[in-house]
Amino acid sequence: MPSDSLRVGVLTGGGDCPGINAALRAVTKSLTLQHDAEVLGFLDGFRGVVDRNVEPLHYRDVSGILTRGGTILGASNKADPFNYLPRGGADVSAQVMRTYRTLDLDALVAIGGDGTMSIAHRLTDLGVDIVGVPKTIDNDLVGTDRTVGFDTAVSTATDAIDRIHTTAQSHHRVMIVETMGRYSGWIALHAGVASGTDVILLPEIEYEVETVADVCRDRERSGQRFTIVAVAEGARRKEGDYVVQERGDEYTDSIRLGGISRVLADQLREHLDTSIRTTVLGHMQRGGSPTAYDRTLATTLGTRAATLVAEGTTGVMVAVQNDAFTQVPLDEIAGKTRTVPLDDPLIASGLDVGTSFGVAVSDLSEAASHSKPASPIQP
Ligand SMILES: Nc1ncnc2c1ncn2[C@@H]1O[C@H](COP(=O)(O)OP(=O)(O)O)[C@@H](O)[C@H]1O
Ligand SMILES: O=P(O)(O)OC[C@H]1O[C@](O)(COP(=O)(O)O)[C@@H](O)[C@@H]1O
């Protein structure tokens, strides 16, 4: 039933994170209050678009969700319409197009990470008008300096490492804390520096076991009888492999990373007699109420997405670059991962306060001087 008012679908794709609801609230309130639009929420990410599982979203439906973790719409990280795992990996994009046309949508707002933006880009080519809103605890989306959910995950991980600190100190132990982040080390880097960990191991810098063991030994010799190591789930030793928790077609990438902390503990035991313990922070990093930063970021990005939809600018993701808000074409984002550049200022500051990144400082400075800065993306 065609109508004159703007009709916009919204979905939340990929893994959940704190701040998605805040973004959903911003998109819905802004579209209804400022643009007199009708908003329809798809359930469980692209799954809801394929199965036409949709509910109207009114102002009252998003009232009171600003502070709530997760997503009231539900999410899925197994619902790529071009490789639809619930139907054996079939291409069901035609079904997405049918839903889009049958519901007479003018546009779709996709709140998601790199996977969701890659799908959004492919749908754009088929004729769907999409605006993306970046969310993921991993902070691994190109085109934006920050994603909704990252700040909260860093706060949670920092708080956890602070708690580990006191027990490490009391028992004179090496404590290894494993963070999420897939193939990028943003959470480990930020939480590690914020909590003053002694060693930070990132996927971007392959570590040497001997160098990490030396840090623990040197600290013991100097009277500091404990060491804290923050290790990203995607970290690996020099010439080693990623540590994989599970493999299977039902997973994004066919790989679920996880378990590096125990592998590292075994590697260190070959060099140290010290007692070693491991903690995997896991999905705790995806939960809880968003920080004030994530709430304001989600609100700003969400309202900007609504404005772009209303003025007919689509095929883009709203973004923040150098503290300014902008938008980036989806084709510049799709299929890419933003890793930590070796010349990131936080690595330099970590080194300056004596943090080890698991390799000799000279090797790291040498590598950093050769690392290419991320290419600037024009709005
Ligand atoms: N490069 C890609 N192109 C197309 N689909 C992708 C790509 N990367 C991931 N996906 C799919 O996108 C969905 C969501 O990806 P995921 O990484 O879990 O979430 P997010 O959107 O938060 O990054 C999954 O179904 C995944 O298989
Ligand atoms: O919830 P699952 O399927 O175990 O996935 C775990 C993965 O999802 C994340 O928590 C978030 O990643 P996405 O934002 O890309 O969904 C990763 O850090 C982690 O590797």
Ligand SMILES: [Mg+2]
């Ligand atoms: Mg992702």
